[in-house]
Amino acid sequence: MMDAHQLIVCRCEEVSLAELLETAEAYQCSARELKLRTRAGMGCCGGRTCRMLVDQVIEQATGHSPSHTIPLGYQPPVRPISFQTLGGRNR
Amino acid sequence: MIDALIIGAGPAGLSAAIACAKQGLSVRIVDEFYRAGGRLLGQLHQEPNGTWWNGMEEAARLDREARAAGVEIACGVSVFNVVPSSSGWIASTTEGEIETSLLLIATGASETAVPVPGWTLPGVMSIGAAQVMTNVQRVRVGERGVIIGVNILSVAIARELQLAGIQIDRMILPPVSTVTGKAGFPEAVMRSLLRVAHLAPSPLIRWGSQLMKSSWMQRLGVSLYPSQGFSMWDIPIQLRTAALEIVGTNQVEGVRIARVAPDGQPIPGSEQIIPADFVCIAGGLSPLAELAAIAGCPFAYVPSLGGHVPIHNDRMQTPLPGLFVAGNITGVESAKVAMAQGIVAGLSMADAHGALADSAELENAIRQVGIVRQRATIQFHPDIDEGRATVGQLALASTGK
Numbered sequence: 409m410m411d412a413h414q415l416i417v418c419r420c421e422e423v424s425l426a427e428l429l430e431t432a433e434a435y436q437c438s439a440r441e442l443k444l445r446t447r448a449g450m451g452c453c454g455g456r457t458c459r460m461l462v463d464q465v466i467e468q469a470t471g472h473s474p475s476h477t478i479p480l481g482y483q484p485p486v487r488p489i490s491f492q493t494l495g496g497r498n499r
Numbered sequence: 500m501i502d503a504l505i506i507g508a509g510p511a512g513l514s515a516a517i518a519c520a521k522q523g524l525s526v527r528i529v530d531e532f533y534r535a536g537g538r539l540l541g542q543l544h545q546e547p548n549g550t551w552w553n554g555m556e557e558a559a560r561l562d563r564e565a566r567a568a569g570v571e572i573a574c575g576v577s578v579f580n581v582v583p584s585s586s587g588w589i590a591s592t593t594e595g596e597i598e599t600s601l602l603l604i605a606t607g608a609s610e611t612a613v614p615v616p617g618w619t620l621p622g623v624m625s626i627g628a629a630q631v632m633t634n635v636q637r638v639r640v641g642e643r644g645v646i647i648g649v650n651i652l653s654v655a656i657a658r659e660l661q662l663a664g665i666q667i668d669r670m671i672l673p674p675v676s677t678v679t680g681k682a683g684f685p686e687a688v689m690r691s692l693l694r695v696a697h698l699a700p701s702p703l704i705r706w707g708s709q710l711m712k713s714s715w716m717q718r719l720g721v722s723l724y725p726s727q728g729f730s731m732w733d734i735p736i737q738l739r740t741a742a743l744e745i746v747g748t749n750q751v752e753g754v755r756i757a758r759v760a761p762d763g764q765p766i767p768g769s770e771q772i773i774p775a776d777f778v779c780i781a782g783g784l785s786p787l788a789e790l791a792a793i794a795g796c797p798f799a800y801v802p803s804l805g806g807h808v809p810i811h812n813d814r815m816q817t818p819l820p821g822l823f824v825a826g827n828i829t830g831v832e833s834a835k836v837a838m839a840q841g842i843v844a845g846l847s848m849a850d851a852h853g854a855l856a857d858s859a860e861l862e863n864a865i866r867q868v869g870i871v872r873q874r875a876t877i878q879f880h881p882d883i884d885e886g887r888a889t890v891g892q893l894a895l896a897s898t899g900k
Contacts, residue, residue: 415616461678468677482792484580
């Protein structure tokens with residue numbers, strides 16, 4: 409049987425719930441700091457699966473409910489694209 | 500340079516395109532999927548009055564109307580950046596840059612993941628993925644499945660899978676944990692489920708919903724809840740059972756479940772493994788805000804609308820010049836509400852362009868959104884009106900600066 413805390417939250421970077429909780433508890437930090445410390449949300453999908461979960465871990469660990477500002481910022485490109493596309497040479 | 504670019508060819512985007520093009524604007528829609536319709540494509544459910552809502556047909560109708568009105572629809576195109584320009588907006592897409600004077604972001608909502616131990620095994624998918632595979636791709640997701648997460652969306656999709664001849668063994672809750680929110684608490688789940696009780700095929704459930712208006716009745720309801728749960732369309736819905744782990748060596752082989760107390764804690768000695776070859780995880784929806792965020796739009800955190808939504812007024816204008824939003828990006832509601840909002844956004848864009856023939860049409864469209872919302876078969880959240888009012892006040896405050 410698997411320990412529930414060993415479950416993977418960020419699949420791209422293979423960050424477990426335990427690692428997120430321990431880091432959030434230890435540093436009482438923002439979602440952004442948690443992301444930078446664990447790399448959760450920094451994988452190739454751009455945090456499209458775990459972004460909300462990282463926010464939830466922070467809410468639980470620090471007791472801060474979310475403000476009107478989006479906790480984890482977005483940066484372009486918001487989709488995985490080729491360097492060719494990024495350079496403006498399509499197809 | 501076009502007059503209006505619309506991102507998202509779902510119910511909101513298509514409705515906006517039609518309304519806008521009919522006022523004489525040049526309109527282009529881009530969408531990531533290879534065909535237009537957005538989440539409409541997967542929808543198939545029976546309304547309480549007995550008629551069927553066929554999303555596939557609705558999507559085809561809107562697509563035809565939009566093309567007839569002169570809208571250019573480009574599918575299979577992703578937008579990865581939007582920036583303001585001196586004359587409007589520039590969208591960076593996988594097909595190059597598009598310059599437009601007006602921009603509508605109608606990107607809908609995305610599913611919220613609910614991690615359950617074993618969720619990385621092949622054969623585990625989100626409930627929305629199962630819906631698309633079944634109703635759009637016509638691919639069988641498996642022979643016998645378990646749905647983890649009981650909410651309005653998952654109950655509706657369970658029925659769709661069943662109509663396609665796929666066996667749903669049961670619907671159960673996720674385990675209580677940091678990352679499963681309220682989805683693991685029987686009482687909270689029951690409360691949200693009661694809002695769809697009028698859709699239930701069984702009169703027992705309908706009576707139950709009348710009895711359970713008070714919270715102490717709900718607590719009692721959860722503790723007296725039959726151990727085998729109740730069934731909708733013969734699909735067992737078990738609010739006192741949770742998935743502890745999805746098991747399998749190379750793919751899903753089953754789910755380890757346990758009975759849970761009314762507080763969601765597993766009851767020792769009640770564990771068993773049930774066989775399954777696929778698992779759907781249903782965590783609900785949250786507005787897909789990424790493009791509005793990089794555009795620089797201010798946001799409001801409104802839980803009843805599904806999380807962070809771009810601030811906008813009743814004309815679907817954001818505080819940024821030439822930037823509009825419509826549909827589920829503004830709050831998770833039904834496709835019909837999204838369509839009504841789309842019409843408002845389309846007319847509003849025509850107005851911003853100085854091309855709106857009759858301003859009464861826009862006023863009527865705004866009223867229509869409220870009417871459609873009141874008549875909605877499925878209310879995703881009991882406090883939607885309150886949430887909408889909050890966003891409206893923030894929009895007023897943002898223009899007052």
